Amino acid sequence: MDFADSPAEAGFRRRLREWLRDNNPGLPASSTSDEYWAGQAGWHQALYDAGFFGLSWPAGVGGQELPSVYDVIVDEELSSAGAPPRPSVGYLVQGILRHGSDDVKRRFLPGIVNGRDRWCQGFSEPEAGSDLASLTTRAEPAGDEYVINGHKVWTSYSDAAQWCMLLARTDPGVPRHRGLSAFAVPMRQPGIEQRPLRMINGVTREFGEVRFDGARVPAANMIGRPGEGWAVAMTVVSHEREPGELGYVARYTKVVNDLAAAVRGDPARFGSEQIRELGWAMVEAEMLRLHVRRRLSERLDGISHGPEGSVDKLLMTAAEQAVGHAALAVGGAPHAGGDDTWLNVYLYSRAQSVMGGTSQIQRNLVASRLLGLPAS
Amino acid sequence: MDLRLSPEQQDLRDAAARIVGRLGPRSVRDLDDAERTAKLDAAVEAAGWRELRAAGEAGAPLASAVEAAIVAEQLGEGLADVSFLGPTLAAELRRLAGAPPGTSRETVALGPGLSALTRAAGRGAVAVDAQGSASALVLVPAAGGHSLAKVLLRSLAAATQQVDLTRPGMTVEPQAPVAVPGAGRVLGPGDIQSWTALGLALTCADLVGTMAGAIGLACDYARSRRQYGAAIGSFQAVQHMLADAFVAMEGSRSAALYATWAVDALPPAEALAAASVAKAYCSRAARAGCEAVIQVHGGIGNTWDCLAHVYLRRALLSIDVLGGVGPSLARVLEHNGIGGCHGLC
Numbered sequence: 001m002d003f004a005d006s007p008a009e010a011g012f013r014r015r016l017r018e019w020l021r022d023n024n025p026g027l028p029a030s031s032t033s034d035e036y037w038a039g040q041a042g043w044h045q046a047l048y049d050a051g052f053f054g055l056s057w058p059a060g061v062g063g064q065e066l067p068s069v070y071d072v073i074v075d076e077e078l079s080s081a082g083a084p085p086r087p088s089v090g091y092l093v094q095g096i097l098r099h100g101s102d103d104v105k106r107r108f109l110p111g112i113v114n115g116r117d118r119w120c121q122g123f124s125e126p127e128a129g130s131d132l133a134s135l136t137t138r139a140e141p142a143g144d145e146y147v148i149n150g151h152k153v154w155t156s157y158s159d160a161a162q163w164c165m166l167l168a169r170t171d172p173g174v175p176r177h178r179g180l181s182a183f184a185v186p187m188r189q190p191g192i193e194q195r196p197l198r199m200i201n202g203v204t205r206e207f208g209e210v211r212f213d214g215a216r217v218p219a220a221n222m223i224g225r226p227g228e229g230w231a232v233a234m235t236v237v238s239h240e241r242e243p244g245e246l247g248y249v250a251r252y253t254k255v256v257n258d259l260a261a262a263v264r265g266d267p268a269r270f271g272s273e274q275i276r277e278l279g280w281a282m283v284e285a286e287m288l289r290l291h292v293r294r295r296l297s298e299r300l301d302g303i304s305h306g307p308e309g310s311v312d313k314l315l316m317t318a319a320e321q322a323v324g325h326a327a328l329a330v331g332g333a334p335h336a337g338g339d340d341t342w343l344n345v346y347l348y349s350r351a352q353s354v355m356g357g358t359s360q361i362q363r364n365l366v367a368s369r370l371l372g373l374p375a376s
Numbered sequence: 377m378d379l380r381l382s383p384e385q386q387d388l389r390d391a392a393a394r395i396v397g398r399l400g401p402r403s404v405r406d407l408d409d410a411e412r413t414a415k416l417d418a419a420v421e422a423a424g425w426r427e428l429r430a431a432g433e434a435g436a437p438l439a440s441a442v443e444a445a446i447v448a449e450q451l452g453e454g455l456a457d458v459s460f461l462g463p464t465l466a467a468e469l470r471r472l473a474g475a476p477p478g479t480s481r482e483t484v485a486l487g488p489g490l491s492a493l494t495r496a497a498g499r500g501a502v503a504v505d506a507q508g509s510a511s512a513l514v515l516v517p518a519a520g521g522h523s524l525a526k527v528l529l530r531s532l533a534a535a536t537q538q539v540d541l542t543r544p545g546m547t548v549e550p551q552a553p554v555a556v557p558g559a560g561r562v563l564g565p566g567d568i569q570s571w572t573a574l575g576l577a578l579t580c581a582d583l584v585g586t587m588a589g590a591i592g593l594a595c596d597y598a599r600s601r602r603q604y605g606a607a608i609g610s611f612q613a614v615q616h617m618l619a620d621a622f623v624a625m626e627g628s629r630s631a632a633l634y635a636t637w638a639v640d641a642l643p644p645a646e647a648l649a650a651a652s653v654a655k656a657y658c659s660r661a662a663r664a665g666c667e668a669v670i671q672v673h674g675g676i677g678n679t680w681d682c683l684a685h686v687y688l689r690r691a692l693l694s695i696d697v698l699g700g701v702g703p704s705l706a707r708v709l710e711h712n713g714i715g716g717c718h719g720l721c
Contacts, residue, residue, distance in 0.1 A: 001378070001379055001380065001381055001382065001385065001442050001633070001637060002377065002378055002379070002637070002641075003377060003379065003634060003637050003638075003641070004377065004641065005377060006377065006378075009377060069377045069378075072377070260712050260713065260714065263714055264713045264714060267714065267716075272718040272719040272720075275709060275714065275716075275718040276705065276718060276719070276720065278709070278714070279656075279705040279706075279708055279709045279718075279720070280656075280705070282653070282708050282709070282712060283631075283653050283656045283657050283705065283708055284657075286631070286653045287627050287630060287631045287653065287657050288627075290630045290631055290633070290634045291626070291627055291630035291631075293377065293379060293630075293634075294379050294629075294630045294633060297377060297378055297379035297380060298379075298380075300378060300380060301380060311622070311623050311626050314619075314620075314623045315623060315626065315627045318623075318627075360612075360616070362619075363612075363615065363616040363619035363620065364612065364615065364616075364619075366619035366622055366623060367609075367612075367615030367616070367618060367619045368615075370622065371591075371595050371609075371615075371618055371619065371622060372595065372599070373595065373598060373599065373607075373609035373610065373614075373615050373618065374599065374606075374607050374609050374610040375610060376610045376611060376612055376615070
């Protein structure tokens with residue numbers, strides 16, 4: 001049992017640290033402003049081109065086939081350099097890797113991994129949030145294409161995306177989980193209208209809603225077989241629950257470090273309640289860093305993710321929201337106008353207990369899959 | 377970076393689980409079975425677990441803190457009513473002071489509130505986890521730090537007046553401490569940090585085990601207890617309480633694992649910081665988790681004969697030993713350059 005870097009890991013860490021000295025784009029703490037989201041593609045491509053992104057994925061799609069623990073090293077170095085976190089596309093990669101045909105993998109994965117192609121995820125609908133399997137967007141065969149009609153919402157990165165991983169109903173005649181299929185749909189076409197949604201922190205470039213009105217997708221763009229859409233979605237959302245896949249540890253640690261610096265700079269300005277919130281944020285962010293290390297290390301045994309993803313999601317949520325509370329306590333709320341950076345970090349943290357499956361759904365999964373409690 | 381236990385560490389864990397499973401208490405009534413307790417005590421003695429931190433070659437401990445924590449976790453999970461924490465911390469103090477191992481079982485005396493090693497056997501000092509110990513180690517001021525001394529203990533009071541029913545402690549009678557023979561090394565601040573880190577890491581491991589045992593008890597109960605014609609474990613309100621306890625235990629496990637590794641692998645100040653992160657997290661998680669376990673048991677959980685309170689009581693001692701949430705948060709902040717008490721210590 002050893003937390004220390006191996007010689008190879010230490011060498012990688014050193015190379016990354018040196019690279020970051022000259023290549024930190026200095027974007028604001030993510031999710032607090034549109035500037036971050038506008039610079040995300042460039043940051044993704046720079047990380048990839050320098051050999052610091054997609055480390056654990058297969059070489060055939062642009063990865064380096066390194067153990068997952070290298071992702072932890074990236075997160076730790078990004079946060080200590082004050083750089084933005086790595087882009088969160090791992091869940092799309094995992095979904096296509098597991099379910100896509102060789103042709104689909106070859107055509108789509110390299111562009112996702114190297115950051116040249118931007119993707120969004122079209123799962124949720126106005127009437128299908130937690131109850132995802134009730135979705136009503138249809139994809140109907142027409143020759144060697146499918147025609148899509150429906151309405152997706154809470155679609156992250158829909159404004160910048162060239163591609164959408166779409167979940168749609170292809171067979172209304174079978175029980176609802178079995179009638180779904182997944183597609184790689186080109187976004188830039190006449191039958192698709194995209195509108196950004198404004199989040200509670202004012203950000204407009206993170207997510208939006210997408211209307212499909214006779215949009216077309218080649219049948220060859222189906223991810224998995226007809227009817228395999230639910231399985232694809234479950235693979236994607238289970239990876240979306242894993243902090244190791246998302247790289248959020250870097251974001252939390254960066255915020256905590258910035259808040260600590262603010263307190264050290266003028267300690268007399270802060271009361272004990274504010275300091276305590278900061279202390280808990282330090283503890284939660286560090287716990288999550290260590291938890292991710294433990295989880296990724298378990299993969300050395302070939303233990304892959306399962307219902308434990310729900311545990312990780314809940315721990316990640318607790319960490320993000322503790323960091324959010326510290327941002328509000330230490331950063332302060334601009335009641336008469338002024339810098340609202342920290343207020344926005346706090347407001348953004350409220351989404352973490354909803355996105356990728358609400359905390360209540362995660363608790364249901366922990367109870368049934370890990371604690372063996374009976375179905376309600 | 378590889379956080380998997382070695383095959384030897386897995387064997388140690390399995391051996392500890394076997395012994396505690398065979399000889400540990402399975403009911404509150406079992407706590408009064410002196411014959412069983414004596415057998416468990418003899419098994420722990422024979423396994424040599426209380427000497428894991430005694431000095432081996434060149435003054436290094438016989439085993440790493442990771443091994444000691446593996447044992448502590450199993451003892452916590454099985455509510456083992458024999459001493460381990462106290463004698464282990466005493467062995468570590470002797471090792472750091474260059475003293476030979478004790479000739480009979482001994483523990484350590486902590487100051488009132490238990491949040492630090494007592495600097496002298498002043499009023500209110502408590503010998504923790506004192507079962508079977510005739511003496512306790514204390515610190516006395518010396519040039520450049522502290523030297524090691526010991527105080528004598530009376531026989532133990534009845535365990536039912538204690539917080540922890542499984543690891544009784546006792547008040548140290550006012551007396552002049554006697555120097556420990558052969559303890560030639562003066563203990564400096566780094567030694568005390570290192571020793572404190574070990575104590576925090578072991579209490580965290582015990583808390584993780586305690587949480588696991590308590591949650592297991594509550595899940596068994598929730599599957600069998602029926603109300604409104606259904607097992608109460610099928611109700612979301614009950615499920616979410618237990619899910620929260622389980623998730624917090626998993627976070628605790630990750631933080632505690634790093635803290636135990638850090639004891640022997642990082643400089644004392646870093647090890648203490650890692651242990652303080654873990655102790656703050658584990659303390660909050662364990663108290664809330666054990667409280668949830670009592671709640672799931674309903675009225676039965678509030679009776680003496682239900683094991684739920686034995687877990688909570690064990691957690692309360694582990695939390696207080698060398699500091700729970702407040703002192704640990706203060707240490708974490710101090711390590712990050714924000715000194716002071718902030719109402720935490």
